[in-house]
Amino acid sequence: MSNTSTTTSTITSTTERIPVLIIGGSLVGLSAALFLAWRGIRPVVIEKHTASSPHPRAIGFTERTLEFYRAVGIADRIPQVPPGTRLRRVRATSLTGDWHGESDWTPGQDGAHAVASPCTGAALAQDRLEPILRTAAAAHGAELRLGVEMLAFEQLDDGVPVDVRDRATQQIHRVMADYVIAADGADSAIRETLGIARRGVGHLRTLRSLLFRCPEADPVLAKGIQQFNIEQPDLRAFLTTYGDGRWVLMFDDTEAYRAADPHELVHKALGSPFAVEMLAAGRWEMAGRIAERYRAGRIFLAGDAAHQLPPTRGGFGANTGIDDTWNLAWKLAWVLQGHSSSRLLDTYDAERQPIGWLRHQQTFARPDYARWAGDALQGETLYANEAMELGQLHRSFSVIGAGAELPPAASPAEWAGQPGTRAPHVWIQRDGQRLSTLDLFAHELVLLTGDGRWTDAARTAAARLPLPFKAVRVGSDVTFPADVPFDECFGVSSGGAVLIRPDGIIAWRSVDFPVNAAAVLEDALRTVGACPA
Template sequence: MKATDVKTSVLVVGGGLAGTSAALFLAWRGVDVVLVEKHPGSSPHPRAVGFNARVGELLRAVGLEDELPESRMSRGFGVRRVRAESLVGEKYDETFWTPPAELSDVEYSPVRGVGVAQDRMEPLLRDKARELGADIRMSTRMLEFSQDDDGVTAVVQGDGGEPYEIRADYLVAADGHRSPVREQLGITRTGRGYMHTSRSVLFRAELQQYLKDGIGQFVIDDVGFLTTYGDGRWVLMLDDGEYDEAELRRKIFQAIGRDDLDVEIVTTGKWTISASVADRFSAGRVFLAGDAAHTLPPSRGGFGANVGIEDAHNLAWKLAAVLAGESRAELLDTYDAERRPVATLCHQQIFARNDGHNRDGEAEEATLYDNNAMHFGVLYRSAAVLGAGEDLPPARLPEQWNGQPGTRAPHAWIEPRKSTLDLFQRGWVLVADHPQWEEAAQRAGVACERVEQLDLFGLSEKGASLVRPDGYVAWRSADLPDDPAGALESAFSATSAGTR
């Protein structure tokens, strides 16, 4: 090994939202991780804006919640969409992401969505990952890689430097929708595929006064799609074509409906709109995450970015457990089993709605799920869950699940600023309020948290739920069995792929 060669536990290829999140979540769990990204920084043309409350929960867990800047969008502005003559002109019908849900007083999360543009979110994630020990190498391209039974060897090159090797136990490919890693592995994809190409112009203008009614997305007749990033920047999406600056300004003024204000054009972009899901999320010691695993067109569900970050979170705790020798490598098989169905469901939901993408094909005939069901109520079925049968739907509202194994543990306040969710994510936790379960947890080497709101978990006062390090319920016993310790040890061994 040359002096410049590197050895690490996990190599992440790609420094977008999914890749940087993977490095962050791995470093937070104490895993030695190196990330390489070919670009020197984030794209000046943001793609994602608006991260759902589930992602907010994950960032809360790693200590980022208080570091996120507040925006109008994080306070609930800018999420409504209408057809319009122009920004200042007549507004027509409003389109909804999901059918209007019944009003509910259920509080699903201790946090709200995060209204931060991608070019501002990525540096926050990078800085936090570095603070926690991640080795992040920008302007560094992976030239080639190979894998064997014991690990992965990658050849990388920094800007203007000599190529060198990185040897890792595992590789996480978050290298975008074209993913050279996925292509080399020969992993095929299924879905709508290519739909159309769009042009965009990012501009800055004083238009906040037109956001007072909460509308932030405008389908402008004979122009295109206009939306705000909530920070003074706007983007206008246009049909494919060549536009000089004068034509772009004409389009912007037509979309706004006035031409008497200052407009600063920041940058332009060309976007390929497509939809597909990889037919496998892993091959050997290589795992796909984010756009490399699923290309989901922009939608008001925010599925592309949010789903990619949640991929990284699901994979991180499993890699950490296997690398620490706490779990067998079979646990990693549950990454594909759990995350690929979620991506497929998101693909289906995008095309089952009137969200602007059905111009490229027929709408899907499918059950529509409420946003809160998609964000907080997707179901995992895998060897890391006991009791999630095939008869169950892929998503439901959390109160309908009532603590069902395979779903995110429910939120409830247990102190003024402390949620049940704050009890989880570091390790395995048994939720119970009975001394025999406390004894069983101690014997199994699992933390035990006494929670009074056992009914939210679908438990009697003598029941217990085993919650995984990602905050998902792995198993539950609605009541007290004859042998609590034996039941817990059996469930823990099965769902954690434990080595003990």
């Protein structure tokens, strides 16, 4: 066994067999548990803490993240922001002092974009979202074991034995998992034990933070600014709100600041001796490190274990990790359920690691962080906000037609049905009800077409394959609006078709109807779904 602890405790003799063990029960681990359980796999989550951190980190969730939560049925429990909402940042002498120099996350863009999603995103603190995820994951059959830590693991041909310990009782027992998701944070013991290296800008700063309430400061938010770079001769800090009555002040971990009275630092940043209730303090590292690979055998890295990035206005931190698990969950489910060969799991690293690296480059090339990274990323192409959120390209053998000549990101309108990108959102009608095109893609591969000849081809191909698969005909099963026709939206002719994966990624398309349509479609399905030999 690969050991991460040598403490002696009571050891049970039985070994428990489970399909997926998720190590780390924060945002990413809980999302993984929910996505897997919703797909019919009952994972076990272990988390060494017994509750959410009293000092939440993530506070913003993107449209894409809310699309995932919409799919699994919890979006209505998460209050979404009004359309067009964006985070605004200024330089300021203090919250109540002079403001100047508002800056955009992406220079030249104000953050607004066309309505390309059925969701608007959410401004919700991590410790408010995690209980929602726990409840939903458990309701779908996931087992959450809080106060339990990993001690050791090893990889065998038929699974991953993991020794875990209940921190309250000190009892140790062994779990044999078919697969493991390591969502155990930036200092991941699993990643380090596996010897997976990381690259990036590395360590930049160590910061301290103070979480507090200040009702007298809240009315300032009516001006529309939520983030403040505080610039005083003896205080350089960052002040922002969680939008729920809590504020956080961040500053360098220096001797001078450590020695200062926390209330005094907060009052200087506020510019007024308002009444303040201190809630928590924290210490964290600003760094950029991306794992060189996200998979080692039966173990998969997700979240900060795979990509350590600082909080950004683009939502590149926790949202990237949640996106990891949405990509991985359907693949694990299909392999465990016998639909696909284990080769399908190779596509997780192939698709997600380049996106992690892209988000690293985009983070440290933007003005918010460029000053800390020096000239390392000077001249890096900056992709539009909408492109980075809704238009990233996925490349692997499970995507047919995503060539190396294509950019790593573009707006959904520019892609127009390009394989490797998220299927475009359009409000459509089905049986008299309004729904998003994204609502069509959940558990199966879906062939979307306006030509009835594909229906016969799909029936022939489906009979020969073990894959969950269905055809949806535009014009009969669903109706697109006249001003957003299907063929224009997906880049096909009236005889064309597109194949969309369960994660909403376009896997293949045929611009026209080929002579040997059934054979062409069967080949595409076998490739995309990694059918067993």
